[in-house]
Amino acid sequence: MAAPLLSLRNFSVKFPMRSGSYFRRSSFYALRELSLDIHKKETLCLIGESGSGKTTLIWAILGLLPFYKGKIIFNNRIIRKSNDPIHQDLKAVSQMVFQDTLLSLNPLLTLGRSIEEPLRARGLGKKERAEIVKRVAIQTGLSSELLQRRPSSVSFGQSQRACIARALSTNPEILFLDEPLTALDAVIQGKIARLLLRIRNERSLTCLIITHDLAFVKNIGTMVAVMYLGRIVEKAPVEFFFNKPCHPYSLALLSSVLKPGVWQGEKIILKGEIPSPQHPPSGCVFHPRCHLKLPVCEKIEPGMKRLSPRHEVYCHLF
Numbered sequence: 001m002a003a004p005l006l007s008l009r010n011f012s013v014k015f016p017m018r019s020g021s022y023f024r025r026s027s028f029y030a031l032r033e034l035s036l037d038i039h040k041k042e043t044l045c046l047i048g049e050s051g052s053g054k055t056t057l058i059w060a061i062l063g064l065l066p067f068y069k070g071k072i073i074f075n076n077r078i079i080r081k082s083n084d085p086i087h088q089d090l091k092a093v094s095q096m097v098f099q100d101t102l103l104s105l106n107p108l109l110t111l112g113r114s115i116e117e118p119l120r121a122r123g124l125g126k127k128e129r130a131e132i133v134k135r136v137a138i139q140t141g142l143s144s145e146l147l148q149r150r151p152s153s154v155s156f157g158q159s160q161r162a163c164i165a166r167a168l169s170t171n172p173e174i175l176f177l178d179e180p181l182t183a184l185d186a187v188i189q190g191k192i193a194r195l196l197l198r199i200r201n202e203r204s205l206t207c208l209i210i211t212h213d214l215a216f217v218k219n220i221g222t223m224v225a226v227m228y229l230g231r232i233v234e235k236a237p238v239e240f241f242f243n244k245p246c247h248p249y250s251l252a253l254l255s256s257v258l259k260p261g262v263w264q265g266e267k268i269i270l271k272g273e274i275p276s277p278q279h280p281p282s283g284c285v286f287h288p289r290c291h292l293k294l295p296v297c298e299k300i301e302p303g304m305k306r307l308s309p310r311h312e313v314y315c316h317l318f
């Protein structure tokens, strides 16, 4: 298999913790010792409850947050700190689609002008910009009449299409999407999901998608990484994940899906809330909520067990 396009090794992010005293500053891990590989044309879906660190991970990969430890390997080149020049190269071939489409579009600009903005920033001429806007508008199903409107006079689905068109305008290699379907109703979700699938295939894009929608993961993903409290607890190809999930947290997430055809296995009710990363439980951080907990789980954090070349799990049961 070819080398991954993007890898993380022992990637950690720390946030400062309020301790009440200026002289006793401390910090906590928002992400801890993550390792991931994303190959060209792969779609890696990050899943897990809110607070598991998914958005922090994308922000740190894109240099919007500094990372504390570990490295990013992009195209076989190593990035050891956030302001490394190689990080600029990674950012130049990446684009992001945010969850809140209305906040990510300038309310004063028409959709067409918003799509054009990254092209202006790159110094492209008027004619070239107009051609690209027209092309991505056709790809994302935006009419020329819609391109003249401002975000306040279009639907959520239309503004999400504009955000996707804007992200595509610079012809990115890697597309990061943070919950692209969450703010949409069920009908529009289906349309945007089909649009993303088509564009991903047409453009041979490499995608990293944060989502809570496991039916969407099943349709669009090639790999899944399950996150819990800033750690990855299971990584697997999509077909393995839906046929033979291993980590008790993965089982609980799958069994919470209401849509038919996604999961037929045992129903597991996940108790309690995800703990604060400022005070992670000892041993396996999932142990207070785990229905399969062993005595060792409270004391020792499980290491990685490789079940097949691309299926890894962090659990004492394996």
Ligand code: SF4
Pocket (backbone or CB within 6 Å): 247, 248, 249, 284, 285, 286, 287, 290, 291, 292, 293, 294, 297, 302, 314, 315, 316, 317
């Ligand atoms: Fe549950 Fe123990 Fe596995 Fe953690 S290590 S998921 S507590 S069985």
